[in-house]
Amino acid sequence: MPTLYDILTLLPELYLVAAVCLILLLDAFMKPAQRPQLHWISIVVLLVAIYLVVAGQPEQTATAFNGMFVRDHVAEILKVFALGITAVVFVYARPYMIDRKLFGGEFYALMIFAVLGVMVMVSAGNLVTIYLGLALLSLSSYALVALNRDARLPPEAAIKYFVLSALAGGMLLYGMSMVYGASGMGGTPTLDLAQLHGVMAYTTAPKLLLLGLIFMLVGIGFELGVAPFHMWLPDVYHGAPTPVTTFIGAVSKLAAFGLAWRLLEVGMGDLSRYWQPMLAALATASLVIGNLVAIVQTNFKRMMAYSTISHMGYVLLGLSAATPEGYSAALFYVICYALMSAAAFGVMLVLARAGFECEEISDFKGLNQKAPWMAFLMLLAMFSLAGVPPLFGFWAKVLVLEAAIHADMLWLAIVGVVTAFIGLYYYLYVIKAMYFDAPEEGAVVEVKTDTSLRVVLSVNALALLALGLYWGPLLAWCQRAFGV
């Protein structure tokens, strides 16, 4: 029987469930003329959720439902950024969705369900809760990718996403079942992450446990989108409507970090000497493959997909250090990446219009002549992604590199910097298109006049500069969450 305490601990999530049901009802019963109001209602819903997360945050880690649900500072940070960036995506999405006649309650409801899945997943204290959150996130994401169902690419992308994701989810579940089995051999079987921490010490089937770990790593690798489990990323990025791409690129990565940390450190922390080299290998593969393949892309969304793969390699650099410093660096990195990719996609969205996606890199040619402010915002995002000081992305790289060196993985840090300058090329190439090339004959550049979109996008991109100049408080917040 759940107590009031359990309910209160879960308040932001419960509130969000109620709110999303309300949005669905409103969508069904509102007059068509009033329906655009849903946009603002959804944003307010998310902002209130952020307030509930922050205001109700207990000083010490709190658990509810017998440890199924954990509310700690790591979850708090991830939830705040996941909710905040989803609200930003809503602002970016509106003109795009209206242009393509996709504007409607289901978009908002599905997005909020997805972010709810993220919140459950990053707060999971139990293998079942993790899978619950993951399933909610994934199912909503499949539908979101296929939202534009009459176009050619989105359904294809959604099917690809669904099949591969189901496979990876199956691997994850299979791994969890093995871990559960191993915990039962020589002790009481458990699904609780905190109790799983000590299984290695007593289990009579350590090999089964390790096999389970490997299967779970496949699931984690898929969610992060690291090589060699990255195949779905470019197609899904390319096929999905751009606002959904933004969501998958930013919010899902925050969730994937939460998943990885919960499973690997909270659950399998005493196996770190086994998963550390595996993560290092995944990181190397992602850094190399992501950066090299991104160079040859001509489609901006696909390029960003490969860039994501390489950036998740840097996140793994921090995770594979397996120290509180490393985790806080990885968390810092994933937040930084979410902000950077939101800004880059935001510029795409501000330039897209009905019948024109602005998704080829050549579409950015001569942007500085037509829309200098948008070109400047994109410049900030690109230099930040490339890791050029003083922008935010550079400091995130410094932190993960430092964590890797600290964990005696100097070679991995060197791989990180070598691939960083390989990756430099394709970001510079976008800037080249914007600043050095003349606009193509007859190309029309229309900047969306939506004020909220322009203001939020400017704030988002300028934040990359501002946080680059003063990143201390954010780092301190991340470090406090891991008790550094």
Next chain:
Amino acid sequence: MFNHLLSLLIWLPIVGAVPVLLAGSARPMLARWLALLITIATFVISLWLLRYDPEGSVMQLQETHVWIATWGVHFTLAVDGISVALILMTTFVGILVIAGAWKVIQNRPHQYMACMLLLEGLLIGVFCATDALVFYAFFEAVLIPMYILIGMWGGPRRVYATLKLFIYTFTGSVFMLIALLYLYQKAHTFDLATLAALPLTMKEQAWLFFGFLIAFAIKVPMVPVHTWLPDAHVEAPTGGSVWLAAVMLKIGTYGMVRFMLPITPDAGAHFAWIVIVLSLVAIVYIGYVALVQEDMKKLVAYSSVAHMGFVTLGIFMAFMLVRESGNTEMASLGMQGAMVQMISHGFVSGAMFTCIGVMYDRTHTRQIRDYGGVINMMPWFGLFYVLFAMANCGLPGTSGFVGEFMVILASFSASPWIALFAAFTLIIGAGYTLWLVKRVLWGPVTTEHVRHMTPMTARETWVLIGFAVAVLVIGVWPQPLIHLMDSSVAHLVQQLAVHKI
């Protein structure tokens, strides 16, 4: 104000770039005047740096702000004599570059001026950062405006040149970043003074030495990683070339002085011969390469590589002199010469590129064969051109002589062979420079290009007068400059004499 003098010098041009940018393409004259006023204000403020007391402590005008508390990173700034000289050069060149681009840049002048101001602020930041991470941030950030500058206002192959510049220099710097992070592991700080006192084994020092060397050697640039420089120079607009030659190359050698000498003195002593040999190759071989160039800018670019060879030679010869013969006096002389050469080359090469820019604006060609007899059309310009050419080949009485002479003098005590090869520059340098002057200035007017050249405008004259004054003052009366840097150089020589193992 004196407490925050350095911060003011850094942030005035950087923040000043914002109103210049906001002036927009609709009001180009406003953008130009704003930029000029900001650079003049920066120069005037930088004159306060002359309060630096050479007899006092080495680092002065110290400023410390806590930046990232959990990481122990402080935004610390301070200057020694060398930085003061370099900052003054930067702010002075800053004015001349803005004035030089006044009419030339018609395409989006507000963005051009904003880039110039950003560059100036960031370069000043490089010269006064005393925290390694802050230094690195400025050192790399310089690339952003430079990339835009060459890519937007450059010549036909500008994209190739600017990508090459960015990727080349970024590549070198990331290894330095690893080196810095490694040092942070050991010392838990990025403070340069603490890092200088950190004991390190020979193996560590060797790795760190090469990590730093690759970063700075590419920036200087030294043979064999100099190939980005001719491309960048040829394609860059005049202002970009002047910044590149006058100040950006100096951050490479400045970095060597700040990082390699104090942090890895033992590895430095062990591997100094590599740098010395590469410097001599730069002086002799690149001198010959300059001789055969057909493009004026390329010729001056290669001569820059050769001249920067003197700077690296002077710095690393100090190791040989101190460690092998204990000759600190000569080591100081060589180091001093290298520092004077840095300042002098800043003015001379800046002036040479400005001269080429003046001709290019009239003819739109940089090929030497398209010129001949320019003196008939532009007599006053000829006067300046000959003066700077003489300075470039190190004629006594010009600034070019002082530094080279001191380095050659010191190298004689290290080894007569080094002196012999270094002194080759007097012949080769004179060869390529005077031959250039002969082909461009003298003789009858033979080409259409030259026939239509118009005399210098007042603005161009004033810019060249600015450079000429600097070149002559340092050449005739170098004592104040040497006195300014004396104690700082002595301190450096002391640092590299310390065994850290």
